[in-house]
Structure formats: C-alpha cells, structure tokens
Amino acid sequence: MTIAPKSTRATMPALSPIVRDSxxxxxxxxxxxxxxxxxxxxxxxxxxxxxxxxxxxxxxxxxxxxxxxxxxxxxxxxxxxxxxxMDLDEPAVRDMYLARGAVERAAVEHLIATGRNARATELMTIVEVMRAHAGSPDGPEVSALDMQFHRTLVDLSESPRLISMHRTLLTQVRMCLTRMQATYDDIETRVAEHAGIATALLGGDVGEATRLLAEHMEDGLRRVLAVVPAEA
Known part of the structure; x- marks a missing residue:
C-alpha cells in the first residue's frame, strides 16, 4: 500500500480581517x-x-x-x-536629535551606496517651493516643507526600518519646530542648508552630504535649545 507523504504546508490559524482605518x-x-x-x-x-x-x-x-x-x-x-x-527639555531634545541624525545619516549613506541618490531631484523641488516662501520664513508652511524634505530623504532610501524609526522621531521633532519657527528671520539660511545637502547627494559625495547634514542638525539643535527649558 502506498502511503501519501505528509503535507509540509503549515495550517494557517484563523485571522480576523484587517480594518484599514480602525x-x-x-x-x-x-x-x-x-x-x-x-x-x-x-x-x-x-x-x-x-x-x-x-x-x-x-x-x-x-x-x-x-x-x-x-x-x-x-x-x-x-x-x-x-x-x-513627553517633556520637551534639553536632555530630551538632545537625545531626539542624536537619534534623528543617526537615522538620516544612514539614509544618506545608503542612498549613495545604492545609486538611489539620483532621485534626490525630489529634494531640490522641495527646496524651490521653500524658497518661494521668502516672505514668511518663520511661517508654518516653511516648517512643513522642512519636515517634508527630511521625510522624503529617508523615504528615498526604501529601508522599511529606517522609515519606521524616522516617522516616530519626526512627530517629536515637529514639537521642536513649532517652538523654533520664530528663530528664523530669513528664508535663505534654511534654503541654503537644505539645498547643500541635496546637491551633495546628487553629486554622490557622501562625505560632503553627511558633513552638511551634521551641520544642519547642529544648527537646528541650537535653535531648539534656545527656546526650550534646560530642565524638566
């Protein structure tokens, strides 16, 4: 008598349907x-x-x-x-920028290593829209474009884990941007910093791109610390 081989296919447990927007x-x-x-x-x-x-x-x-x-x-x-x-004090802000900088630096390095940096033209488009808001450098529109630039930068890496970590961090960073908007009195500083990062990315210069990104993060950290309490 021939014995049929046992199926190696695992029995799937019963699962409830996913509700798209619960x-x-x-x-x-x-x-x-x-x-x-x-x-x-x-x-x-x-x-x-x-x-x-x-x-x-x-x-x-x-x-x-x-x-x-x-x-x-x-x-x-x-x-x-x-x-x-969550408290928005100096230790929290410093840790926030430490983690954010690590994720975005990894995204920059990955983009260049994989040749995806050519898609950084998307970042230059955001920079040009940012420049168009010269009349309101401290407005919410510019801060939204700032966040869009950095979100796009990490999204272009196509790394699910980097993207997931970055999304969580960006919500916390937006708490900072809400308070640091008033520290900008012209648009050119913000535009130049973002344009420099995008240009270095397009050129495939990982050293320059990561250096400019680090300087941009340091400038942002200084601005935030100027408007948040030193202690909880």
Missing amino acids: TPALIAQELREAVAEGRFAPGQQLLETSLAASLGVSRGPLREAMQRLTQEGLLIAHRNRGLFV
Missing part, C-alpha cells in the same frame, strides 16, 4: 497631530474622560490609541497619576 488608529493620528502642533503642551496630562467627550468616542478605543502614543514615546505613563505628554 477607530483607535484614527484617534491616535488625531492625538499625534495635536501633540506635534503644540495643542497639548509638553508635560500636560491627558484625561480620558475629557478626551473621549471631545473626540466623541468611547474610552476603549481611546485607551488603545493612547497606548500607541505611549509606545512611540509621545506620552509618558506615571504610576498612579496617568498619562502625560
């Missing part, structure tokens, strides 16, 4: 934007009852959304006290 995801995005834009101040406590009433949602999905932001580091849980927006 309520907790939508709530998390709304809270994320509010934190990034400064509608919730650093260190402010978030109260479930008030938030649920304001958003028109039940506390179950709200708790799940707040847990997501806790995992991202945007909210901090204090035992027996509740959830608070």
Whole structure:
C-alpha cells in the first residue's frame, strides 16, 4: 500500500480581517497631530474622560490609541497619576536629535551606496517651493516643507526600518519646530542648508552630504535649545 507523504504546508490559524482605518488608529493620528502642533503642551496630562467627550468616542478605543502614543514615546505613563505628554527639555531634545541624525545619516549613506541618490531631484523641488516662501520664513508652511524634505530623504532610501524609526522621531521633532519657527528671520539660511545637502547627494559625495547634514542638525539643535527649558 502506498502511503501519501505528509503535507509540509503549515495550517494557517484563523485571522480576523484587517480594518484599514480602525477607530483607535484614527484617534491616535488625531492625538499625534495635536501633540506635534503644540495643542497639548509638553508635560500636560491627558484625561480620558475629557478626551473621549471631545473626540466623541468611547474610552476603549481611546485607551488603545493612547497606548500607541505611549509606545512611540509621545506620552509618558506615571504610576498612579496617568498619562502625560513627553517633556520637551534639553536632555530630551538632545537625545531626539542624536537619534534623528543617526537615522538620516544612514539614509544618506545608503542612498549613495545604492545609486538611489539620483532621485534626490525630489529634494531640490522641495527646496524651490521653500524658497518661494521668502516672505514668511518663520511661517508654518516653511516648517512643513522642512519636515517634508527630511521625510522624503529617508523615504528615498526604501529601508522599511529606517522609515519606521524616522516617522516616530519626526512627530517629536515637529514639537521642536513649532517652538523654533520664530528663530528664523530669513528664508535663505534654511534654503541654503537644505539645498547643500541635496546637491551633495546628487553629486554622490557622501562625505560632503553627511558633513552638511551634521551641520544642519547642529544648527537646528541650537535653535531648539534656545527656546526650550534646560530642565524638566
């Protein structure tokens, strides 16, 4: 009698369908934007009852959304006290820029090593749009373009892990940009820094690109530290 070979195909467990835009995801995005834009101040406590009433949602999905932001580091849980927006003090800002610089430097190096740096023309397009806002160098539009430049820079690397880490960091960085906008009194400084990075990328000069990126990060860090408290 011939015995049929055992199937090596694993039996797949039953899984629930994925909801593209679940309520907790939508709530998390709304809270994320509010934190990034400064509608919730650093260190402010978030109260479930008030938030649920304001958003028109039940506390179950709200708790799940707040847990997501806790995992991202945007909210901090204090035992027996509740959830608070992360503090934006000097140690936090320095660590934020340290991590951001590491991710963006890795993206630059990867872009050049893989030949994807030719796509940095997308960055030059953003720079030109930024230049068009010469009349409002400290406006929210320029800060949004600043974030778009750096998000695009990392997205071009096509590294899922770099992109994921960077997205989380950028929400925290936006908290900084909200406060540092007023430190710019002309557009050329911002334009020149971003244009220099894009030009070095297009030229495949990894040393120049990473040097200019580091200088840009140092300038941003100085500007943020000028407007945030030294201690929590």
